[in-house]
Amino acid sequence: MAKNQQDEFSLIEKYFQPLTRGHEAARALLDDVALVEDLIITNDMLIAGVHFLPEDDLALVARKALRVNISDLTAKGAKAFGYFLSIAWPFNISETDMARFVEGLRLDGDYYDLALLGGDTTRHRKADAPLTISVTMLGHAGGARVPSRSGAQAGDYLYVTGVIGDAGLGLKVLQGQLSLDAQAQLALMGNYYLPSPPVALVAAIGQYARASLDISDGLLADAAHLAKASQMDINFHADKMPFSSAAKLWLSEQPDQQAALMSLLSGGDDYQTLLAIAPQDALEIEALAQKAEIKLTRIGEAQKPKANPAIRLWSDKGQEIPISQSGYQHF
Amino acid sequence: MAKNQQDEFSLIEKYFQPLTRGHEAARALLDDVALVEDLIITNDMLIAGVHFLPEDDLALVARKALRVNISDLTAKGAKAFGYFLSIAWPFNISETDMARFVEGLRLDGDYYDLALLGGDTTRHRKADAPLTISVTMLGHAGGARVPSRSGAQAGDYLYVTGVIGDAGLGLKVLQGQLSLDAQAQLALMGNYYLPSPPVALVAAIGQYARASLDISDGLLADAAHLAKASQMDINFHADKMPFSSAAKLWLSEQPDQQAALMSLLSGGDDYQTLLAIAPQDALEIEALAQKAEIKLTRIGEAQKPKANPAIRLWSDKGQEIPISQSGYQHF
Numbered sequence: 001m002a003k004n005q006q007d008e009f010s011l012i013e014k015y016f017q018p019l020t021r022g023h024e025a026a027r028a029l030l031d032d033v034a035l036v037e038d039l040i041i042t043n044d045m046l047i048a049g050v051h052f053l054p055e056d057d058l059a060l061v062a063r064k065a066l067r068v069n070i071s072d073l074t075a076k077g078a079k080a081f082g083y084f085l086s087i088a089w090p091f092n093i094s095e096t097d098m099a100r101f102v103e104g105l106r107l108d109g110d111y112y113d114l115a116l117l118g119g120d121t122t123r124h125r126k127a128d129a130p131l132t133i134s135v136t137m138l139g140h141a142g143g144a145r146v147p148s149r150s151g152a153q154a155g156d157y158l159y160v161t162g163v164i165g166d167a168g169l170g171l172k173v174l175q176g177q178l179s180l181d182a183q184a185q186l187a188l189m190g191n192y193y194l195p196s197p198p199v200a201l202v203a204a205i206g207q208y209a210r211a212s213l214d215i216s217d218g219l220l221a222d223a224a225h226l227a228k229a230s231q232m233d234i235n236f237h238a239d240k241m242p243f244s245s246a247a248k249l250w251l252s253e254q255p256d257q258q259a260a261l262m263s264l265l266s267g268g269d270d271y272q273t274l275l276a277i278a279p280q281d282a283l284e285i286e287a288l289a290q291k292a293e294i295k296l297t298r299i300g301e302a303q304k305p306k307a308n309p310a311i312r313l314w315s316d317k318g319q320e321i322p323i324s325q326s327g328y329q330h331f
Numbered sequence: 332m333a334k335n336q337q338d339e340f341s342l343i344e345k346y347f348q349p350l351t352r353g354h355e356a357a358r359a360l361l362d363d364v365a366l367v368e369d370l371i372i373t374n375d376m377l378i379a380g381v382h383f384l385p386e387d388d389l390a391l392v393a394r395k396a397l398r399v400n401i402s403d404l405t406a407k408g409a410k411a412f413g414y415f416l417s418i419a420w421p422f423n424i425s426e427t428d429m430a431r432f433v434e435g436l437r438l439d440g441d442y443y444d445l446a447l448l449g450g451d452t453t454r455h456r457k458a459d460a461p462l463t464i465s466v467t468m469l470g471h472a473g474g475a476r477v478p479s480r481s482g483a484q485a486g487d488y489l490y491v492t493g494v495i496g497d498a499g500l501g502l503k504v505l506q507g508q509l510s511l512d513a514q515a516q517l518a519l520m521g522n523y524y525l526p527s528p529p530v531a532l533v534a535a536i537g538q539y540a541r542a543s544l545d546i547s548d549g550l551l552a553d554a555a556h557l558a559k560a561s562q563m564d565i566n567f568h569a570d571k572m573p574f575s576s577a578a579k580l581w582l583s584e585q586p587d588q589q590a591a592l593m594s595l596l597s598g599g600d601d602y603q604t605l606l607a608i609a610p611q612d613a614l615e616i617e618a619l620a621q622k623a624e625i626k627l628t629r630i631g632e633a634q635k636p637k638a639n640p641a642i643r644l645w646s647d648k649g650q651e652i653p654i655s656q657s658g659y660q661h662f
Binding site for chain 1: 339342343346347349350351352353354356357358360362363364365367368369370372373374375376378380381382413415416417418419429430433436437440441445446447448449450451452453454455456457459460461463465467469
């Protein structure tokens with residue numbers, strides 16, 4: 001199951017976990033993917049008004065629908081090759097809009113080398129029922145293993161790919177909640193519309209990650225899942241966080257620095273990968289990331305927990321920064 | 332792609348077929364399933380108000396969501412073993428309703444030996460957006476081959492499993508459009524709510540069917556897909572059609588016999604399998620069906636077409652009965 005907010009998480013545990021009937025492939029629904037024979041499979045649903053804005057360009061929506069699933073596979077060291085697509089179109093969908101959607105699928109199908117394998121298209125009967133898209137994506141392992149969330153060990157370094165917080169700011173720009181210079185706004189909106197999961201790093205993730213997951217609900221919320229599954233504390237360093245220049249500019253202008261920092265670290269829609277790497281593998285994966293031109297930043301360490309596993313955030317002066325927000329609520 | 336009405340079919344051909352990028356697994360979207368390595372995969376979406384009634388018991392809806400996908404796999408000679416599930420719940424869903432839905436999944440998961448493998452649950456933000464369910468189901472071939480729609484040859488016998496037309500009448504009962512005695516009404520509604528794909532026949536279908544598909548949009552509409560894909564005429568015999576006693580009772584009471592017959596043969600929601608069988612294999616598959624306690628009825632023959640492939644319906648007196656309706660429109 002993909003979005004693991006507290007509420008949703010307990011519903012999944014109570015109601016859906018028993019339905020796996022102990023099948024190993026399901027990974028007890030504690031991961032974003034299932035392993036079926038040699039395939040790694042993930043499934044995400046996007047709904048207008050929940051995961052994207054009803055007025056968004058449908059070509060961008062289509063590409064995002066593919067990319068959020070690619071992100072799940074990438075974080076598990078898997079290369080996507082094909083997908084199933086079910087769509088419930090709005091009642092009054094025009095053929096022009098459908099063609100825009102398909103154009104987005106075509107573009108990213110070419111870019112990521114993906115084949116549409118099957119699916120189902122239906123039109124809603126209710127006038128204002130929202131466009132609803134379900135993608136099931138299939139991939140092959142790029143490395144030796146398929147890391148789960150539970151393998152992090154004490155002393156492991158925590159790495160994150162790409163930048164964090166831009167997509168959340170991009171959504172704020174789109175909702176008219178913040179203004180920056182035009183260049184910065186464009187960059188942020190672009191990051192919201194078109195996430196760039198670190199596909200060039202899949203083989204390295206499969207080879208070196210002891211634990212990993214994709215960051216879709218905000219770094220802090222998703223890191224908490226990894227911490228809980230691995231039974232580890234995670235210490236993050238605020239000054240090491242990979243913020244873009246647009247995000248840094250925004251941060252510098254905020255009156256409440258702590259609230260602004262929390263906002264970046266729990267904004268959601270990043271679709272980057274969080275990795276736990278053994279210290280002896282750090283140089284190797286850093287070199288591979290550099291070769292693959294994927295930004296990879298060491299932002300923390302795992303530590304044996306004293307009580308329940310927790311996420312802690314530290315300033316460069318060694319002071320603990322209280323964590324006050326959780327991730328985006330899809331449920 | 333699962334529902335192949337004329338409109339939908341041409342949209343799929345124009346917009347979605349190119350997205351397969353020639354990947355063999357997709358079967359050019361001309362089948363209900365894709366073949367990925369050793370897996371046979373299908374994907375269907377169900378929407379309240381389109382595929383089921385908004386007031387239906389959610390346990391029955393859940394079971395139907397599984398069964399329509401099992402039907403697709405069964406018709407391809409494949410045994411389902413697991414599924415991915417995405418759900419968009421209505422905004423005001425109660426935990427009681429969710430629990431009902433899950434109870435349905437549990438019941439049929441046990442009955443059909445299925446594991447939930449993953450998925451995604453989200454809640455709609457709009458007050459009256461409909462419950463939307465997407466199931467991606469995985470299976471293994473039960474026989475030697477995975478029959479497509481295109482293998483029927485001249486002289487092949489056409490067989491159908493189960494009964495035809497009951498589910499369509501069941502929907503009419505539920506919509507208050509027809510009344511029969513209570514016993515008959517219950518039987519028909521039961522057939523609408525809980526289709527029974529012929530799972531006990533999967534191995535035989537995989538071994539003997541030259542062409543096959545599941546009947547979801549009405550026998551005549553789905554047979555037309557097989558006829559077109561196989562480039563064959565199909566001759567059906569009206570007096571051979573497997574109607575239940577409730578359907579026969581209803582038919583006997585209709586003033587317009589021909590319209591009533593068309594209604595049964597194009598009602599949709601049957602979720603049985605239509606098979607083209609070589610004459611030399613007829614006795615064998617009939618014996619296997621008897622052993623498996625699956626009703627299997629020979630209802631027609633394939634014939635080399637004179638012009639475009641067509642479906643023809645004949646009376647027991649050898650007169651052609653005009654075909655006037657097509658299948659249920661999901662689009």
